[in-house]
Amino acid sequence: MKIWLNGTISDARDARIDPSDRGFLLGDGLFETMLALHGHILFADEHMLRLGAAAELVGLPLPFSLAEIEMACADLLDENGLDDAPRASVRVTVTRGPGPRGLALPAEPKPTLLITCAEMGAPPERLSLVTATPRRNPWSPSSRLKALPYMDNVLAKEEAREKGADDALLLDTNGNVACASAANIFFWEDGKLVTPSANCGILPGITRAALLELAPDIGIDVSEEEIAPARLSRFSGAFVTNSLMGLVPVTRIDGRDIPAHSMTARLAAAYELLLDAAEDDE
Structure with missing residues (x-):
């Protein structure tokens, strides 16, 4: 599986996230999960707007524009051969990035942005x-x-x-x-x-x-x-x-x-x- 990490698409096994990343250590981050039908991400604009509003609320600077993130999601579906899949999930995860020990926010945050996708089956009937x-x-x-x-x-x-x-x-x-x-x-x-x-x-x-x-x-x-x-x-x-x-x-x-x-x-x-x-x- 290929993933998109901080602007680069690579094999998941080759990806590296800093061990001091606050998302891993403190849960200091946000995410959006979206449904793609035949490569088309549904309500993409609404998801991106919600991500942007949440990031602003918690003071997490997004390292890419919402338009760039949305385009990266489509590119990743294509790279994984899911651009024509009947159903696929796309997840955008953004953290405040690596930081020193403790809860205090890093003076100069370097956020981590990860996008993953996967083919999906039909939802449950009940x-x-x-x-x-x-x-x-x-x-x-x-x-x-x-x-x-x-x-x-x-x-x-x-x-x-x-x-x-x-x-x-x-x-x-x-x-x-x-x-x-x-x-x-x-x-x-x-x-x-x-x-x-x-x-x-x-x-x-x-x-x-x-x-x-x-x-x-x-x-x-x-x-x-x-x-x-x-x-x-x-x-x-x-x-x-x-x-x-x-x-x-x-x-x-x-x-x-x-x-x-x-x-x-x-x-x-x-x-x-x-x-x-x-x-x-x-």
């Missing part, structure tokens, strides 16, 4: 969830960013696996429903689409944003709310979203079966049309 122990912290700036520290998510996912579920359902520190381990979540309630609000410690996902804009266009009312776990028993359907999976129905939460909702299929079909249009615009 998922089961179980409420996990780790909580999302709405007060943490990193909860709203694609930041490198993902230990809580990793532990939540493993806890779900040990309990026989496909993924975790995470609450925030106020006890409200937040998200899955690496996905946003939506529920159907009385014909309305409900999703946790941005103040529940969620990452505002790119697919989530697309659905919030798309749903009203096809006659679906949608609301961002604080959702207490007690409401889960009243929901008539659920699904999770992220850039790689799209929309995946949730069929079970904490041992309770969640019925299939006809509107999920309708919304998923509308989203697929949106992706098809994005591909045609290439």
Whole structure:
């Protein structure tokens, strides 16, 4: 596999990242994961804008322009023979680079920027969830960013696996429903689409944003709310979203079966049309 590292494409086995890199030592960095269909990276501009905004927020100077990073992603797909793959993932990782020991920021940061890609299979047809122990912290700036520290998510996912579920359902520190381990979540309630609000410690996902804009266009009312776990028993359907999976129905939460909702299929079909249009615009 070939990777793109600091402006150079090379074999992954030949790449070298400084052992003092703060991304490795402290999780001091950001990332974006994108879906490519037949070499076309979906919502690339939105991902790049989110990366740029996050980097500015945490004071991490990007070593390349957003346009250069986007072009590098396309070049890497081509170099790996994935420019015509039905589905591929592209990940951009940027760290603050090497630095001295301790937490203080380096006086003159030299960020590391890594891009990788891989062919993907089809997303799962359905998922089961179980409420996990780790909580999302709405007060943490990193909860709203694609930041490198993902230990809580990793532990939540493993806890779900040990309990026989496909993924975790995470609450925030106020006890409200937040998200899955690496996905946003939506529920159907009385014909309305409900999703946790941005103040529940969620990452505002790119697919989530697309659905919030798309749903009203096809006659679906949608609301961002604080959702207490007690409401889960009243929901008539659920699904999770992220850039790689799209929309995946949730069929079970904490041992309770969640019925299939006809509107999920309708919304998923509308989203697929949106992706098809994005591909045609290439």
